[in-house]
Amino acid sequence: MKRLLLVVLFLIGTLSSAERIQRFVVDTTIDQSGELFVTETIDYDFEGASRHGIYRDIPFMIKYAGVKRDLGLDDFFVLMDNTPAQWVKSTRNSTRAGKTIRLKIGSADQLISGKHTYTISYRISRGVLPATNNSTKDAVRWNVIGTGWQVPIAEAKATFSLPSSLNQNIVQLSTYTGTYGKTGSAASATWRDPQHLLVTARNLKPHEGLTVELAIPADTLDQSGRENTQKTFWQQILGSWHWAALFGFLLFFYKKLKEQTGYIDHRSVAVQYQPPQDLTLLQSGLILDKKADDKDFAAAVLELAQLGYIEIYQKDDSVAPLLKRTQKQIQGLTNNQVLLLNHTFFKDNASSYTLETDSQSKATALQSQFAKINSDLYAWSVADGYMSENPQKSRSKFLKTAALILLPLFVFTLYTLSITLGTDITALILFSSVFVGAGMFVFFQKGLFSKLFGLVFALMGGGIPLVSAFAESDMSPADLLLGPLGVFFVLLFAAIYVYRHTGKFTPKGAQTQKHLLGLERFIKRVKTDEIKRRLARDPLYLDRLLPYAMLFGETKHWIALYDMLKISMPGWYRGNLDGLSHFDSSVSATATPPSSNDTGGGGGFSGGGVAFRWLHPTWYHVYRLLLESSHRRATS
Numbered sequence: 001m002k003r004l005l006l007v008v009l010f011l012i013g014t015l016s017s018a019e020r021i022q023r024f025v026v027d028t029t030i031d032q033s034g035e036l037f038v039t040e041t042i043d044y045d046f047e048g049a050s051r052h053g054i055y056r057d058i059p060f061m062i063k064y065a066g067v068k069r070d071l072g073l074d075d076f077f078v079l080m081d082n083t084p085a086q087w088v089k090s091t092r093n094s095t096r097a098g099k100t101i102r103l104k105i106g107s108a109d110q111l112i113s114g115k116h117t118y119t120i121s122y123r124i125s126r127g128v129l130p131a132t133n134n135s136t137k138d139a140v141r142w143n144v145i146g147t148g149w150q151v152p153i154a155e156a157k158a159t160f161s162l163p164s165s166l167n168q169n170i171v172q173l174s175t176y177t178g179t180y181g182k183t184g185s186a187a188s189a190t191w192r193d194p195q196h197l198l199v200t201a202r203n204l205k206p207h208e209g210l211t212v213e214l215a216i217p218a219d220t221l222d223q224s225g226r227e228n229t230q231k232t233f234w235q236q237i238l239g240s241w242h243w244a245a246l247f248g249f250l251l252f253f254y255k256k257l258k259e260q261t262g263y264i265d266h267r268s269v270a271v272q273y274q275p276p277q278d279l280t281l282l283q284s285g286l287i288l289d290k291k292a293d294d295k296d297f298a299a300a301v302l303e304l305a306q307l308g309y310i311e312i313y314q315k316d317d318s319v320a321p322l323l324k325r326t327q328k329q330i331q332g333l334t335n336n337q338v339l340l341l342n343h344t345f346f347k348d349n350a351s352s353y354t355l356e357t358d359s360q361s362k363a364t365a366l367q368s369q370f371a372k373i374n375s376d377l378y379a380w381s382v383a384d385g386y387m388s389e390n391p392q393k394s395r396s397k398f399l400k401t402a403a404l405i406l407l408p409l410f411v412f413t414l415y416t417l418s419i420t421l422g423t424d425i426t427a428l429i430l431f432s433s434v435f436v437g438a439g440m441f442v443f444f445q446k447g448l449f450s451k452l453f454g455l456v457f458a459l460m461g462g463g464i465p466l467v468s469a470f471a472e473s474d475m476s477p478a479d480l481l482l483g484p485l486g487v488f489f490v491l492l493f494a495a496i497y498v499y500r501h502t503g504k505f506t507p508k509g510a511q512t513q514k515h516l517l518g519l520e521r522f523i524k525r526v527k528t529d530e531i532k533r534r535l536a537r538d539p540l541y542l543d544r545l546l547p548y549a550m551l552f553g554e555t556k557h558w559i560a561l562y563d564m565l566k567i568s569m570p571g572w573y574r575g576n577l578d579g580l581s582h583f584d585s586s587v588s589a590t591a592t593p594p595s596s597n598d599t600g601g602g603g604g605f606s607g608g609g610v611a612f613r614w615l616h617p618t619w620y621h622v623y624r625l626l627l628e629s630s631h632r633r634a635t636s
């Protein structure tokens with residue numbers, strides 16, 4: 001009981017010594033000119049606490065129609081206990097209130113406690129604004145008690161003295177109390193006479209304020225809300241320039257796309273049952289989407305296996321696949337196939353290759369060889385008449401042009417946002433948007449693990465901070481999407497789209513792509529009856545098209561046909577056939593450098609994490625875990 005009594009006495013003592021404002025009186029005189037003359041009287045009780053003084057933060061910027069405006073606060077005069085006080089004025093950024101004037105009242109060399117009265121006087125040059133609920137009316141609206149106070153206020157009073165042109169009968173009064181953004185009111189208002197108003201609020205908790213608005217007929221005072229909130233020419237430019245940029249640059253990118261597309265085969269896609277003749281799988285992969293993709297190499301390994309040059313061993317899902325070189329001599333292989341077979345996986349007459357993860361040397365070697373093969377494929381596309389220009393060089397040229405265009409656009413976007421929202425909110429939005437964009441880029445890669453990681457990364461890395469930015473700035477998602485940053489990202493994605501589709505087809509190239517699209521349609525939609533007819537003519541039909549099924553992302557669907565038709569697994573594969581559905585992930589994981597030795601650069605797998613090694617190590621590690629586990633049956 002004695003200990004309990006001591007605790008209770010301690011709590012009582014703590015509560016009794018808490019700082020508070022006993023009385024906060026704000027006298028506002030409205031001049032016919034529209035200026036406001038404000039005098040604040042603050043009875044502050046420090047109780048037993050020792051302090052140097054108080055801070056008084058007064059917002060001087062308002063946001064109207066998306067643009068911030070300076071109300072023009074000046075002529076400050078400060079007293080403490082009816083004598084001139086020592087004070088310093090500075091400007092601060094507040095995420096919600098915008099820029100504020102901070103008055104630091106007190107001496108750094110003197111501590112005070114107990115009760116003290118502070119008197120602060122100042123002038124507001126532009127005191128007339130549009131009314132909240134009727135923009136055709138003017139209004140005198142002032143945050144009498146701001147929401148920044150961290151101590152309770154026992155009693156708040158606000159008096160308003162009106163000029164002769166105003167009176168009780170033409171004024172529409174509104175009051176608001178509570179925390180930031182609240183629209184309710186616990187204040188009471190009394191007209192002492194037609195030109196003197198008293199508003200009272202009691203027992204305001206920390207961070208609760210009082211706002212008073214006097215709506216009046218337009219142009220009653222010498223100022224008007226319309227004039228005080230009218231956009232300057234520069235503000236009009238900042239508010240609308242992005243729409244002109246959107247139209248102009250979209251038109252530019254559209255012309256670039258038409259210029260870089262080359263010949264277009266307007267025939268409809270017809271189902272095809274065989275791959276194009278005289279093309280390797282890697283060559284087909286290039287013609288299919290105009291890109292020599294690292295993701296195509298796993299399918300190219302299956303092609304070499306089907307041709308008899310490789311055997312694939314995978315005991316179970318927990319064991320890394322093993323590639324073994326057969327004794328078959330090279331005969332009739334193209335240059336890209338020879339590079340893949342003898343210079344990538346079986347260098348120096350090696351007889352085996354394990355697709356293991358966390359090997360820096362293997363990942364680096366694969367990246368280097370993949371880059372060489374890709375360059376060889378691009379040169380082949382022009383030499384054999386499929387492309388009129390090397391698409392790799394064309395994309396590099398376009399990328400430089402797009403960067404020259406988008407970089408100044410990005411800088412001006414940041415400038416506009418910083419003017420409108422402030423640098424802190426702009427930085428938070430930019431940071432969040434980059435993470436959301438990176439996450440969405442990963443999400444649109446092939447594979448379940450990429451979609452899962454991309455979605456989590458976008459939501460956790462960017463979505464949550466972006467919601468915080470919305471809350472801090474009173475900005476809606478529509479404001480972001482329809483503003484300069486939204487336009488910039490639209491143009492960025494337009495540039496990416498043109499970049500990915502750059503490549504001038506010749507008629508031969510366009511017709512071959514149409515053939516591949518027909519084969520892709522067949523593999524995606526094929527039924528067992530059609531496969532039976534094909535197998536009757538060619539018993540190895542399933543085996544020969546399995547690499548193309550992997551190229552088109554339909555490995556699982558094609559492998560299921562083996563079970564449905566009771567067909568033996570390919571002779572070049574040793575293990576559970578379901579393991580082949582994760583073979584591309586195994587190759588991708590092998591070509592991804594370990595995060596602990598992350599040094600940047602390299603050509604890597606486009607879906608294997610190499611392009612994202614700049615991410616925070618935690619996120620990169622999560623991505624690698626998803627990548628390395630994607631070949632297991634549990635994730636299928």
